[in-house]
Amino acid sequence: LLSYFFIIVLSIMSVAKSSAQVGLCPPNLDFEQGDFNNWLCQAGIVNIDGSLSLSPTPPIPGQHTIITAATAGQDPWGFFPENCPNGSGYSVRLGNSGGNHQAESISYTYNIPATLTTFSMIFHYAVVLQDPGHTPTQQPRFRARITDVSTGLPIPCVDFDFIASASLPGFLSSPLGGGVVYKDWTPITINL
Numbered sequence: 413l414l415s416y417f418f419i420i421v422l423s424i425m426s427v428a429k430s431s432a433q434v435g436l437c438p439p440n441l442d443f444e445q446g447d448f449n450n451w452l453c454q455a456g457i458v459n460i461d462g463s464l465s466l467s468p469t470p471p472i473p474g475q476h477t478i479i480t481a482a483t484a485g486q487d488p489w490g491f492f493p494e495n496c497p498n499g500s501g502y503s504v505r506l507g508n509s510g511g512n513h514q515a516e517s518i519s520y521t522y523n524i525p526a527t528l529t530t531f532s533m534i535f536h537y538a539v540v541l542q543d544p545g546h547t548p549t550q551q552p553r554f555r556a557r558i559t560d561v562s563t564g565l566p567i568p569c570v571d572f573d574f575i576a577s578a579s580l581p582g583f584l585s586s587p588l589g590g591g592v593v594y595k596d597w598t599p600i601t602i603n604l
Contacts, residue, residue, distance in 0.1 A: 438522045441533075443502040446478060454517045462549030464515045475516045477505040489540050489586040490594035496536045497597060507552075511544075521561060524604060532603040539583070541576035543591040552576040558602065570602050 440450045453476045456466035471478075480502055484495035495503045506516045524531045541552045558570040574580060576593065586592035 438520070441520055441522070442500065443478065443504055444500070446480065446502055448476065448478070448504075448518065450520060452519045452521075454519070456515050457513045458515050458550065459513075460549070464517075466515060466517055472516070474508050474510075475506065475514065476518060479503040479505055487538070487540060487594070489588060489590075489592045490538070490584070490596060491587070492538060492594070492596040496538075498536055498599075509542075513550075523561070530603065532601060534599055534601045536597050536599050537572075538595060538597045539574055540586075540592065540594045541574065541580075541583075543576040543578055543593065545591070548575060558604070567604070570604075572600075 438450070439445075440447070448471050453469055453471045454466040455469045455472050455475055456464060459465055479494045481495045481500070484493060484503070486492065487494055494505070495501075504518065506518065507514070537554075537556065539554045541554065543551070553573065553575045555574075556570075556572045557566040559566050574583075574595075576591075578585065578591070578593065580593055582598075583593040583595045586594055
């Protein structure tokens with residue numbers, strides 16, 4: 413079963429009262445160090461009810477994968493570039509074609525300085541999912557969200573949840589079939 417996505421954080425822009433703070437970028441949020449430094453990797457399983465049981469782990473090859481511009485090829489299902497075509501040197505792929513109720517996540521915690529009046533970021537993502545016809549709680553999925561650490565609640569306008577299906581809006585069917593749907597690299601701007 414295929415369930416993976418690519419994500420690249422392209423750039424972080426912040427505008428504050430002081431022009432010296434413009435362009436403040438949290439360290440390695442964009443993966444340009446070529447590693448998961450400052451990121452928390454987790455792996456585990458999808459439970460029968462669809463909830464996740466995840467534990468912190470070092471990056472697991474084949475589940476938390478850094479893609480370099482120098483070695484990237486094309487996605488075998490959607491034929492889009494594995495590395496984001498935005499000029500970045502690195503992208504990240506989570507997941508694989510293994511199935512078996514696997515779950516992976518990466519997260520980055522950052523406190524926005526109180527002196528900033530605006531903090532926005534642009535990121536690109538691509539998704540490949542296979543629709544094996546499971547119940548909705550067992551279907552492959554891609555979820556991205558930003559959580560307010562002071563409340564522990566997700567920010568509503570920054571919550572993406574794609575569950576594999578043949579009619580997933582914005583997705584195309586792979587020319588190779590197999591119930592695989594994909595979404596090519598897509599930019600998102602978030603103003604926090």
